[in-house]
Amino acid sequence: MQARSPSRPQLVYLAFGPATYHQEACFSIASALTRLGETSGATLDIQVYTDNPEPYGNLPATVHVLDEATRKAWNQPHGYHFRSKHVVLRQVLEQHPLAVLIDTDTFFRTSPLQLFERVKPGQLLCNAIGAPYGANRQTVLYKGLRTTLQQRGLADDQMPMVNSGVIGLTQADAQVLERSIAMMDEFYPLVPTAYTLEEFCLATAAYRTLALAECTDVIHHYWSRKQQFRAKIQAWLRKHGDQPLSEAAQADVLLVNDQLPRPPALHRLGCKALTLTLPSQERQFARELLYGCYPYTNEFDRACAPAWWDKALENYIQRQGRMEPDQLRRCLRHPGMRLSLGSRRMEVEGHLLKAAQH
Known part of the structure; x- marks a missing residue:
């Protein structure tokens, strides 16, 4: 004090x-x-x-x-x-x-x-x-x-x-x-x-x-999109919580920006094309998942991935109602999604199956 x-x-x-x-x-x-x-x-x-x-x-x-x-x-x-x-x-x-x-x-x-x-x-x-x-x-x-x-x-x-x-x-x-x-x-x-x-x-x-x-x-x-900004902040705290005013911590404060991380327009267009083979009610859900998987250069933007996935599921439920675990697995294991998610598919599936059970 x-x-x-x-x-x-x-x-x-x-x-x-x-x-x-x-x-x-x-x-x-x-x-x-x-x-x-x-x-x-x-x-x-x-x-x-x-x-x-x-x-x-x-x-x-x-x-x-x-x-x-x-x-x-x-x-x-x-x-x-x-x-x-x-x-x-x-x-x-x-x-x-x-x-x-x-x-x-x-x-x-x-x-x-x-x-x-x-x-x-x-x-x-x-x-x-x-x-x-x-x-x-x-x-x-x-x-x-x-x-x-x-x-x-x-x-x-x-x-x-x-x-x-x-x-x-x-x-x-x-x-x-x-x-x-x-x-x-x-x-x-x-x-x-x-x-x-x-x-x-x-x-x-x-x-x-x-x-x-x-x-x-x-x-x-950030009263709107709280989960994404909280994810950025929690990543910063994991890194700097013990020394929040160190030179490195203060440099990273400036990287926690006020922008929601979104892939470049060309990448978003590619995501849209890849999801066209999915059932129509799942396409927006799949695109939002892919936004979270993009390899952002800013480490605090990358930390938003689970928040993007949670939001994608929340948005789907608001539009379509509950997504059953079997439906979620079919969506994520669709050939287009398997290709798009690549090595992160199991991570995304594990995270969302856990969220869907609550």
């Missing part, structure tokens, strides 16, 4: 539960420090609120261990777990002039100091500014809350939505968190299935009172 300075920017993480969230947080922190090193003399403090301090032992972060009772209290009165994001940021801002809370499923494209340059009095930093509230009138949040919000003058159809993968505020504007927490507590019973209620309440609390800024150019927030 390192001592915190009250005058330095505070980068805050809330990470608890399954190991994947801690893995995400560790890589996000490593990417922040790697990019910070590109700015001469730059400093910041990193605070991690977690139920498991062990993964952060090799990182210069101040770790706050949260017991189960505290975490449950932060999620009350309805057990809504995203409520704790606003509670912890409010707590940090009681002691520091500005802070940024960032989700674990992120990594930095540039120096984290660029985040703090956008945290100003009268301004809320979010990950991304979205479409207006009224742009999609079929959402649970629109159908369930529009009348109440309009009657009380809290929001209208022009209110911009926000993605709260990043929340940055100054101490002077921390009251917006009080308002968002109160709204979560009030509105949750009205829209209990609204997964994004937390960021919706943040947008509503800030509407007409704070300007908005976003930071998609500074961080990559």
Whole structure:
């Protein structure tokens, strides 16, 4: 642990539960420090609120261990777990002039100091500014809350939505968190299935009172295609977890990019041709398997192979329903697939048969 300075920017993480969230947080922190090193003399403090301090032992972060009772209290009165994001940021801002809370499923494209340059009095930093509230009138949040919000003058159809993968505020504007927490507590019973209620309440609390800024150019927030990005990060941790800030580790941070690995267009065309001999309902499945088998030059892109295979099976099931083990074997042992998969066929088959049984 390192001592915190009250005058330095505070980068805050809330990470608890399954190991994947801690893995995400560790890589996000490593990417922040790697990019910070590109700015001469730059400093910041990193605070991690977690139920498991062990993964952060090799990182210069101040770790706050949260017991189960505290975490449950932060999620009350309805057990809504995203409520704790606003509670912890409010707590940090009681002691520091500005802070940024960032989700674990992120990594930095540039120096984290660029985040703090956008945290100003009268301004809320979010990950991304979205479409207006009224742009999609079929959402649970629109159908369930529009009348109440309009009657009380809290929001209208022009209110911009926000993605709260990043929340940055100054101490002077921390009251917006009080308002968002109160709204979560009030509105949750009205829209209990609204997964994004937390960021919706943040947008509503800030509407007409704070300007908005976003930071998609500074961080990559991989809320989509999580499995592929987690595969990259897990490969990096297997290689560098013991020394996450070594020169080699920081060089490899830059190779964990924000692109989903896909073969070149000519190779994809070849995959398409090879799968034409398969039954039509299996062709897309086979192509996605082959994307995972491509020998990418980037080792962290190669690590995505099992995630590609899992996604291919998931997509097939969504389109066609369950794939039985015998059908899976026939598909993978088709002459065209045997030729395409080559030496990896048994690896792919073993992986997918195991996945299909769960």
